[in-house]
Amino acid sequence: MLQFFDFLGVAVFAMTGAIVASRLKLDVLAFVFFASFTGVGGGTLRDLLLGVPVFWVEDQTYLIVCVAVGVTIWFAAGWIEKLGKPLRWADAVGISAYCVMGAAKTLSIGDVPVVAVMMGIATATFGGIIRDTIAGQPTAIAKSEIYLTAAFAGAAVYVCLNAAGVPQWPAAIAGFATAMVLRGGAI
Amino acid sequence: MLQFFDFLGVAVFAMTGAIVASRLKLDVLAFVFFASFTGVGGGTLRDLLLGVPVFWVEDQTYLIVCVAVGVTIWFAAGWIEKLGKPLRWADAVGISAYCVMGAAKTLSIGDVPVVAVMMGIATATFGGIIRDTIAGQPTAIAKSEIYLTAAFAGAAVYVCLNAAGVPQWPAAIAGFATAMVLRGGAI
Amino acid sequence: MLQFFDFLGVAVFAMTGAIVASRLKLDVLAFVFFASFTGVGGGTLRDLLLGVPVFWVEDQTYLIVCVAVGVTIWFAAGWIEKLGKPLRWADAVGISAYCVMGAAKTLSIGDVPVVAVMMGIATATFGGIIRDTIAGQPTAIAKSEIYLTAAFAGAAVYVCLNAAGVPQWPAAIAGFATAMVLRGGAI
Numbered sequence: 226m227l228q229f230f231d232f233l234g235v236a237v238f239a240m241t242g243a244i245v246a247s248r249l250k251l252d253v254l255a256f257v258f259f260a261s262f263t264g265v266g267g268g269t270l271r272d273l274l275l276g277v278p279v280f281w282v283e284d285q286t287y288l289i290v291c292v293a294v295g296v297t298i299w300f301a302a303g304w305i306e307k308l309g310k311p312l313r314w315a316d317a318v319g320i321s322a323y324c325v326m327g328a329a330k331t332l333s334i335g336d337v338p339v340v341a342v343m344m345g346i347a348t349a350t351f352g353g354i355i356r357d358t359i360a361g362q363p364t365a366i367a368k369s370e371i372y373l374t375a376a377f378a379g380a381a382v383y384v385c386l387n388a389a390g391v392p393q394w395p396a397a398i399a400g401f402a403t404a405m406v407l408r409g410g411a412i
Numbered sequence: 413m414l415q416f417f418d419f420l421g422v423a424v425f426a427m428t429g430a431i432v433a434s435r436l437k438l439d440v441l442a443f444v445f446f447a448s449f450t451g452v453g454g455g456t457l458r459d460l461l462l463g464v465p466v467f468w469v470e471d472q473t474y475l476i477v478c479v480a481v482g483v484t485i486w487f488a489a490g491w492i493e494k495l496g497k498p499l500r501w502a503d504a505v506g507i508s509a510y511c512v513m514g515a516a517k518t519l520s521i522g523d524v525p526v527v528a529v530m531m532g533i534a535t536a537t538f539g540g541i542i543r544d545t546i547a548g549q550p551t552a553i554a555k556s557e558i559y560l561t562a563a564f565a566g567a568a569v570y571v572c573l574n575a576a577g578v579p580q581w582p583a584a585i586a587g588f589a590t591a592m593v594l595r596g597g598a599i
Numbered sequence: 600m601l602q603f604f605d606f607l608g609v610a611v612f613a614m615t616g617a618i619v620a621s622r623l624k625l626d627v628l629a630f631v632f633f634a635s636f637t638g639v640g641g642g643t644l645r646d647l648l649l650g651v652p653v654f655w656v657e658d659q660t661y662l663i664v665c666v667a668v669g670v671t672i673w674f675a676a677g678w679i680e681k682l683g684k685p686l687r688w689a690d691a692v693g694i695s696a697y698c699v700m701g702a703a704k705t706l707s708i709g710d711v712p713v714v715a716v717m718m719g720i721a722t723a724t725f726g727g728i729i730r731d732t733i734a735g736q737p738t739a740i741a742k743s744e745i746y747l748t749a750a751f752a753g754a755a756v757y758v759c760l761n762a763a764g765v766p767q768w769p770a771a772i773a774g775f776a777t778a779m780v781l782r783g784g785a786i
Contacts, residue, residue, distance in 0.1 A: 273647055288713050
C-alpha cells in the first residue's frame with residue numbers, strides 16, 4: 226500500500242516540479258532536477274524526521290521515475306499546459322497521496338497520532354515549498370490556505386479511521402478522497 | 413534543565429509563527445502550522461545534525477503545545493498586537509532559550525566547543541529563517557545582525573562557563589540573560 | 600582523497616558565503632555565519648540523506664576553516680572584489696569539488712549510480728541555494744542552468760569512470776576538471 230501511494234506522490238509532484246521549470250523556461254537538466262527534488266522532497270523530510278533510511282537512496286527506481294517524468298514534461302510541456310491548470314491538479318493528487326503516506330509511515334513507527342497528522346501535512350506541503358523557494362516564487366502556503374486544509378483533513382481522516390480499527394486500504398482511500406475533494410473543489 | 417528551556421523555546425517561537433500567520437491574514441489551520449514548524453524548527457535541525465532522535469517525534473507534548481499556542485493566538489491576535497512589538501519580544505526570548513539549548517545538547521554528545529557555539533546559533537535562528545522564507549519575507553538575518561550577535565554571545569557564554577566548570581543551571585541562565593540583554597536592548 | 604576535496608569545497612563555498620555577507624554590508628559575525636552554513640551546507644545535506652554522521656559535527660576543523668575564511672574575507676573583501684568576479688570563480692571551484700565528493704561518498708555506501716549523480720548535483724548546489732535564500736536573493740538555479748549542467752557533468756564523469764574501473768584519484772580529477780571547464784567557461 227505504502228509503496229503505491231509513494232510512487233503516485235513522487236510522480237505527480239515530479240510533474241509539478243517539471244512544469245515550474247518549464248514556466249521558468251529552463252533547460253532539460255533543470256526539468257529533471259526540479260522534478261527530482263519536488264518529487265522526493267516531502268518523503269525525504271518525513272524519513273529524516275522519523276529517523277529511517279531515506280526511501281530513494283536505497284531504491285533507485287524513485288529517481289528514475291523523476292528523471293523520466295522530467296524528460297517527458299520537457300517534450301510535452303506545451304501540450305500539457307493546454308489541459309487546463311495541470312499544475313494545480315497534479316499538486317492536488319500529490320498532496321492527497323502524501324498526506325496519507327506521511328501519516329501512515331509515522332503510525333507504523335509509533336503510536337503518536339498528533340505527530341502523524343502533522344507529518345502528513347509537512348510531507349504533503351514540503352515538496353511544493355522547496356520547489357517554490359528555489360524557483361524564487363512566493364510559497365503556496367502563504368497564498369492559499371486550502372493546501373493546509375486539504376492535507377490536514379486527509380491525514381486526520383486516515384489517522385482517525387486507523388484508530389477506529391478500519392483496515393489500511395479503505396482508510397487510505399478515504400483520506401486520499403477527502404483531501405482530493407477539498408483541494409480539487411477549490412481549483 | 414534542557415526540557416524547561418526546550419518547552420520555553422518551542423512555545424515562544426510558536427507564538428512568533430502564529431503572529432506571522434496573523435499578519436498574513438491566514439486561517440486557523442495556518443496559525444497552527446506556522447506555530448508548529450517555527451516552534452520546533454530549530455530543535456529539529458539540531459537533532460538531525462547531532463544524529464539523535466528528533467525530540468517532538470517521540471514526545472507529542474511539544475506539538476500539542478504548538479497547536480494550543482496557534483489556536484490561542486488566533487483568538488487573541490488583535491489583543492496581542494496592542495502589547496507593543498510582541499513578535500520581537502517573543503523572538504528575543506526564543507533566541508535566548510534556543511542558543512543555550514543548542515549548545516548544551518551538543519556538549520552532552522561530544523567535547524566540541526566550536527561546534528556547540530555554531531549549533532547554538534543555528535538552532536536559535538533556524539525557526540525564524542524558515543518562518544520568514546515560507547511567509548515569503550526577507551529573513552531577519554539579512555536585515556539585522558543583532559540576531560546573530562545575541563545568539564552567538566549567549567551560546568559562547570554558556571560554553572565558556574561550562575568549560576570553566578560552572579554547573580549547568582547558572583551557566584544556562586547566564587547564557588540566556590546575555591542573549592536577552594543584547595537582543596532585548598535592540599528592540 | 601575525499602578529505603582533500605571536502606576541505607577545498609568547504610573553504611571556497613565559505614568564501615562565497617562571506618562575499619555575499621560583504622555585499623549585504625553585514626558585520627563580522629554574519630560573515631562567519633554565512634561562511635559556515637554555505638561552506639558545510641552541501642555536505643550536510645549529503646550526510647543526512649546518506650544516514651551517516653554529519654562530517655563537521657565530529658571534526659571541528661571544518662568549522663574552524665569556515666570561521667577563518669569568514670574573518671579573512673571580512674578584512675579582505677574590498678581587495679578581493681577587485682580580482683574580478685571572485686564569487687563566480689569560487690562558486691565554480693566549489694561546485695566542481697562537491698559534485699565529485701557527493702557522488703564518491705554515495706558510491707562508498709552502495710552501488711546506486713543514479714543516486715550518486717543526483718547526490719553530486721544536490722551536494723554541489725545546496726550550499727548556494729541556502730546562501731541565496733537566506734540572503735533574500737533569487738537562487739542561482741532559477742537564473743542560470745549552467746550550475747546544474749556543470750554539477751551533473753562532473754558527477755556523471757566520475758561515476759562512469761568509477762564504473763569503468765578507473766582508480767579514484769584520476770576519476771575524481773577528471774570529474775572536477777569537467778565541471779570546472781563547463782562552469783568556468785561560462786563566467
